[in-house]
Amino acid sequence: MSTQRLSALPPGRFRDTLRRLFGRAPLHLVIIAMCIVWSVPTVALLVSSFRDPRAIASSGWWNALFHPAQWTLTNYDSVLSARGMSDAFVNSLIITIPSTLFVIIVAAFAAYAFAWMKFPFRNPLFLIFVALLVVPLQMTLIPILRLYSEITIEGSVPVIGGNFFGVGSYSGLWIAHTAYGLPFAIFLLRNFFGALPRELFESAHLDGASDLTIFFRIVLPLSGPAIAALAIFQFLWVWQDLLVALVLLGDPKLAPMTLQITNLVNSFGSNYQVLTAAAFLSMIVPLLIFFALQRYFVQGILAGSVKG
């Protein structure tokens, strides 16, 4: 590091400190400039969402920083009541939560089999799963839509709404998202399960424990961090999805926030009082997860980096 070379220089602690400060000034400048560029867009959106509609259209968002008295909640009031964002928020939760739980359950069983059971074709089968990780979703959408439109069970599900199955149903979306999430989920959990100490399993078997007992009493309780990372990754992936909802949900009443905001962009192009508040609403949950569970969040994203 440059400090070592500096310490070899002639005396004068003052001059030394000065040199160190200015020698490192470009480093700090670049990092801080980068952080500002990376934060300003989100801050601009947040600030604008609290401004009066006329003010948004006539003066830059930075003016609002000097007039905090003018801040208002009317934009949120109008997108939540008149623009369907409160329904969309609930719809996003209805879509995301079951899709996340299903993936964890189904993948955990498969991952256990891959990690601790012997059966023919185990390794080739796992390689196929690894290959499926990167298959683009686009490859599946046309046949799934055709299939769904043939087997749609029409009606209206109590409480949450939508058809019972197929196009325009939440259940159809849950199952599709579960399937799309599986290759990555199995990959992540199998690596974690496989790294658990073998002695644990051997002694449990000696005590006469069955696979189910070992799975529920030993493997799952020990796998908290991996399951948390998986849950966060899958939750965000479904929460942020636009394409699958766009293709498989026909009914705008069922739309999650991503789809609702896309519709608002198409109909309100530059009415930023509507768009900024709507966009920020969709960011609240992911941002809360990010700041509360940063460690698992980063692990989940890092581990899921290859998902197609």
Added chain:
Amino acid sequence: MIGRAWWIPWLWLAPTLALLGVFLVYPSVDTVRRSFLDERSREFVGFDNYQTIIDNPNSLAADTHAALLNNMLWLTVFTAVCVGLGLIMAVMTARVRYEAAAKAAIFVPMAISFVAVAVIWRFMYEVDPDVGTVNAIFSELGKDPVAWLNNTQSPQRPFVDLPPADSPAPFQVNNFALIAVGVWNWTGFTLVILSAGLKSIPDDVMEAARVDGAGEWQIFRRIILPIMSPTIVVVTTTLVIQTLKTFDLVFVMTNGRFKTDVVATLFYKEAFVFRDFGVGAALAVVLLLFVVPIMVLTIRRFQFQEEIR
């Protein structure tokens, strides 16, 4: 391992096999089949759909050549800038005390959906300098405001005075403006992974090099880069997959207008707006063909990891 009936493992795998079979394997095979059939998937048409993508006739709703070229631009520029910037920032932030805070600030956009990112940047790019931040800075610098998302001229146009002229695809202001948004969204990802890779280099290796008189640049070239090259490969393949899937961002920001379509947005239009399942399926297969080398690479890497376990 204990003795079990042969069918027990398959029971544990049954839900997974059923779901993957129905939602990934069967549809992929079916999409390949449909790419050789007509728009309603009735008659066999051979390679006609692929020929249509190559010929790019005017009858087609969108410009397939532009979309392919735009995807190539995303593939190269987006990937190179994200990896380069991530690497530089990983090395730089490792030298300051507020490293965690700086990395978090750059990582936050990863938490935001592409749809919300698109809204954020439509607002940033707004033409009116009293609304759009980028044009506000431009007008402070005495430049004319730029319609970042509509402008199909060459990318240096906003910065230097040139006579107006159309630029050959894909080198357009709006494509670069869109890619910049992608970079803003994804650099945090490369930064965090590369920074973790950097931390895994033992301190004494670096110290030894410094004692031997190596400069910072030499340490970067001769030690950091070689040790981190596997990590850089992983990050790069991930970004390449991302660029091939680029859909939401372009769909919400421009919907492919002003020659900004990419293969994934074109696929959506052909398959679900114009209901041409033949060309739509063929476009999906084109995406898959781009992914195949990465698939092979991923499997190789996985097999290697298994061997050293």
